[in-house]
Amino acid sequence: MLNDKSSSTEQSTKALSEYDHTDGRDGLSHPKKSGVDFSHGIALYLEDVSVWFDSFRALNNLSLYIEEGELRCIIGPNGAGKTTLMDVITGKTRPTEGSVFFGQTHNLASLSTEQIAEAGIGRKFQKPTVFENFTVMDNLLLAAPKDKRVVKSLFNKLNADTRDTLDATLQQIRLTDKINKPAGLLSHGQKQWLEIGMLLMQSPKLILLDEPVAGMTDAETEHTAELCLRLKKNHTLVVVEHDMTFIDAISEKVTVLAQGAILAEGTLAEVQANEAVIESYLGR
């Protein structure tokens, strides 16, 4: 695993130096409309990212590379900057310094939230946010269309493909029998699944999950882990979580954040044995 890690870092540095020399800044400020370019095998680049809230550094010179098809877990004590990291990736917060790239061409620091979503980044929030007055089906259908412009929304075309994806998704999130129930009446765990289901419908390239098992029972957590592993087959995932059992069930590589910077990277066992990590969780 350690070898794996170093090789991936090597690869990403290579990728970075390549774009620096060949493309230059000008080419990058005009992201191509067509598709995301993962040609170097890296889905997400964060380079020396800092976020300042007044004098408080929420993120501090953070550099992170997520490979395409990877499932990366991010852990860290409260206030480590996990949610800020998600906000930076989805365009909610702009980095004070540093660069954030999605693939080779999409400069996330200059795109709006909608553009980032359109480029293929989906996010599940810490607090489940579904459309409470809408039925489970309507929630999923809202996430479904590839083209979300007004003109496309004027015609009802629930085609066979969408119908199939809908049925498959409902089964995966175990809400088939609740299809016409308002989302507001679902249990906490079911809302979390519905939100994951919306991500499945949206089918983004990169999925960010912010505490997907918070407030879930053990059985629900287990099912969510299964869902994540299934998602991994077709998507790149970044999961922020506190629940170590859950992380143990899904993780390959874990990144530990503390005070806005990376403290350690490796398998769960490795980081749990790391002195600095133990220090940051327990001591101070």
Place this chain on the structure above:
Amino acid sequence: MILTKLLSDTPRSAVLIGLCFAVLLILPWLHLMPETSAFHLSAYWITLIGKIMALAMVALALDLVWGYAGILSLGHGLYFALGGYAFGMYLTRETAGDALPDFMRFLSWTEMPWYWAGTQHFWWAVALVVLVPGLVAFIFGFFAFRSKIKGVYFSIITQAMVYAAALLFFRNETGFGGNNGFTGFTTLLGYDITAASTRSMLCFVTVLALLVSYMGLRHLMNQPYGRVLGAIRDSENRLQYLGYRTLWYKLSAWVLSAVIAGIAGALYVPQVGIINPSEMNPVNSIEIAVWVATGGRGSLIGAILGTGVVNAVKTYFTVAYPEFWLLILGGLFVVVTLFLPNGIMGLFDRFKKEKQ
């Protein structure tokens, strides 16, 4: 099948709503019955029905943005009045013939302002009825929504807008007849505007316009578009993370709403025979919100029903006890807000549930 779907969710209420509209479409023609007939309806009633139908269209327009997208406008009287003024220009030109309209001669103007050009043509006036409210709504909406102005702040700005417009139209220099506005219309497309057949036709066209807007909006709200608007009301942020550019959804609904209000204004003016800046009184615009709230926001038939009920009460009280009307209006709003959050339609739903 398609028709029932355009009228209501359940076949039974669709039949009921269909019947109501059928009756409303027949009523205007009863004015043409001989006065001795038991079925004769006087000009008073025809005008009243036509007036309320036009107002119901404005309520529909407000329900689209408020009930669905959650954008409360307290200035829809602006778009209503703009449509009314646009059509009033045509009626004024018809009355004046080749001469300058009266109010311009009183101001000793020798020629018409440039924006009066072409208003003697019916179709250009009709185009203005759609274009002017639409354009004003587009410009205002674009900047307001792009600046992410929401909730009560947005409502206050719409209120200020309609008041500012009223002040502008009060000025004689604006070229719209100052505080007298336009009145004394004689003909419409060459027909005597006070003739029984013209009145019947106007009332009929208004009911028809209301029916078409109702069915059109119902159809639209059953498309994914309606779902997105509702989602904007619930959580606009979440929708943006799904990749929706909510600005364009809000703006399109806002412009459509303004256009419907404008058309309603244009139908209203020839029936009441006057348009002046008092239509832009902020209180009038707030009243529209009261109709929608009374009927049940988020329900299109509720908006129509609310307009009918409140205006019927208003018609009675402003004659019988004029000094109490404002108190009653305020009381109604308090009662609806406290006890009927979903208006009359919410009351129906509650009955239905208790029956089951």
